Amino acid sequence: MHPFTYTRVSDTREAVDAGRHGGRYIAGGTTLVDLMRETVERPDALVDITGLPLREVTVTERGGLRIGALVTMSGAAAHPKVRALYPVVAEALELSASAQLRNMATIGGNIMQRTRCTYFRDVSAPCNKREPGSGCAALHGYNRSHAILGTSDHCAATHPSDVAVAFAALEARVHLLGPDGERRVPFADFLLRPGTTPSREQALRQGELITAVETAAFPRPLKSGYLKVRDRQSYEFALTSAAVAMHVRGGVIREAKVAAGGVGTVPWRLPAVEQHLIGERPSTSLWAAAAARATDHARPLRHNRFKVELLRRTVERQLRIVGGTK
Numbered sequence: 001m002h003p004f005t006y007t008r009v010s011d012t013r014e015a016v017d018a019g020r021h022g023g024r025y026i027a028g029g030t031t032l033v034d035l036m037r038e039t040v041e042r043p044d045a046l047v048d049i050t051g052l053p054l055r056e057v058t059v060t061e062r063g064g065l066r067i068g069a070l071v072t073m074s075g076a077a078a079h080p081k082v083r084a085l086y087p088v089v090a091e092a093l094e095l096s097a098s099a100q101l102r103n104m105a106t107i108g109g110n111i112m113q114r115t116r117c118t119y120f121r122d123v124s125a126p127c128n129k130r131e132p133g134s135g136c137a138a139l140h141g142y143n144r145s146h147a148i149l150g151t152s153d154h155c156a157a158t159h160p161s162d163v164a165v166a167f168a169a170l171e172a173r174v175h176l177l178g179p180d181g182e183r184r185v186p187f188a189d190f191l192l193r194p195g196t197t198p199s200r201e202q203a204l205r206q207g208e209l210i211t212a213v214e215t216a217a218f219p220r221p222l223k224s225g226y227l228k229v230r231d232r233q234s235y236e237f238a239l240t241s242a243a244v245a246m247h248v249r250g251g252v253i254r255e256a257k258v259a260a261g262g263v264g265t266v267p268w269r270l271p272a273v274e275q276h277l278i279g280e281r282p283s284t285s286l287w288a289a290a291a292a293r294a295t296d297h298a299r300p301l302r303h304n305r306f307k308v309e310l311l312r313r314t315v316e317r318q319l320r321i322v323g324g325t326k
């Protein structure tokens, strides 16, 4: 393993100062330590942020859900307000990883986690994300688990997080603290598509620290949920997934938020599906017609063509689960 220094910090300013000088933040360590062991990541300095006061879950005055960056996945999933008001977040967390990992991994670390593309983790394979300019072994290799949306000629790796899909649907903002102060970045702008620079994955500036993630506020009642389709029922990443939130009043869909996972290089919002739903009455035929729009811009690879139909079916099924079939 590459040698590194290790520092514990106890306040956010101290953390940002260490980050500004090149330190890598570490909290649960459930991704970073693995990658360091495999020499995929070789940081010179680790900054342990587990002592920072970023462990609160609150509902804002407007009704948005704010989760501190160091809240564990299991802590967020079990929180009564998350379960009552945003079940899509709780379900996405509970369907992720294993119980042991959920007890260690944090919300901030979860959205920062790196891809599970096997070539990325194999240091003998060409990979533009790990080593810019080296090529992409997946594009002409075995790409069953790869993305069908948001890919480029340089990378087609999926973003592995489940809860990030829920955050994308709920129009979350990422709260950041950096050398120049605080800022909030819409989730859709925070995680970056690969384009020509797949090694750049987040819109973070040097030294910036995630302090919280906050969802938008929605009219109530808001029904929501997360469906994950995978090769086995536990401890497995999504082949496809769908996060759906819906507000129905007077028998008409007034708000619909839909995002997909397992298919995009970033959590994939589905505005065409949402537009198809707004102003309509819930029905089985509506769910099917809306879900047909989920794959509008899909560009499958050799081994993942099955994801096109699977995504439509996943979205249709989750619309039916959340919206009912009247």
Ligand code: SF4
Pocket: 115, 117, 118, 119, 120, 126, 127, 128, 129, 130, 135, 136, 137, 138, 139, 154, 155, 156, 157, 198
């Ligand atoms: Fe690397 Fe992306 Fe290609 Fe995987 S898909 S080998 S992460 S460049």
